Amino acid sequence: MSTSTPNAPYHHGNLRQALLEAALVILEQQGEAGLGLRDVARAVGVSPAAPYRHFDSRAALLEALAVTGYQRFTAAMEAVAAGDVLDPLAAMGKTYVKFALDNPNLFRLMFSPQLRRDNRPGLRMAADAAFGTLRRVTGGDTGTGRLAALSAWAHVHGLAILLLDGQIALRAGEDMEALVADIIEGH
Known part of the structure; x- marks a missing residue:
């Protein structure tokens, strides 16, 4: 049973900034080779498609x-x-x-x-x-x-x-x- 409200808008605050901050952490820990949009989405806790709203x-x-x-x-x-x-x-x-x-x-x-x-x-x-x-x-x-x-x-x-x-x-x-x-x- 889902506890979310149907059709409730997803809201993360400033997702672009959160993605950038997570990407900076990944970049410093793993280098550029370890950095992908899916990795950043996972770090922030959003769907793999969410970063594409901010970075194509x-x-x-x-x-x-x-x-x-x-x-x-x-x-x-x-x-x-x-x-x-x-x-x-x-x-x-x-x-x-x-x-x-x-x-x-x-x-x-x-x-x-x-x-x-x-x-x-x-x-x-x-x-x-x-x-x-x-x-x-x-x-x-x-x-x-x-x-x-x-x-x-x-x-x-x-x-x-x-x-x-x-x-x-x-x-x-x-x-x-x-x-x-x-x-x-x-x-």
Whole structure:
């Protein structure tokens, strides 16, 4: 005997957000390969068809996750840029690497070549907003400001990837945060 009320509307609150949050958890635990719309539906406790009301494909879900990642990343970078620090560029660099280390699979997804930004306007806007924060700190859209931003980005992105890939190993007694600070600050 069913305990549900016939024809009662199904209501989950903000299902799209719940699906994204569940997908972020799955992404960080299992990586992108372990992430599918059915997995996300199961995690949230909805029918396998429910996610399709919000994401027409797995690719759309991955894009939405990357946008969410860029939004969170940009918020962290904006907070540093607005803060009262002696060297905002170094502080942003440390925040960049920390975000990557704290969210390795999300970070890799955000910069994945499979998510081509040129044909995904929402993803392009989210990525541009993150880079825009860095550009403002380095001098804006001037020729030298753009080059300074690209140089800083290449420096911290390379460092983040080397750390994520285990190419830079910590020595006995070495602190990751201190190592990152020393590399970014040029000590």
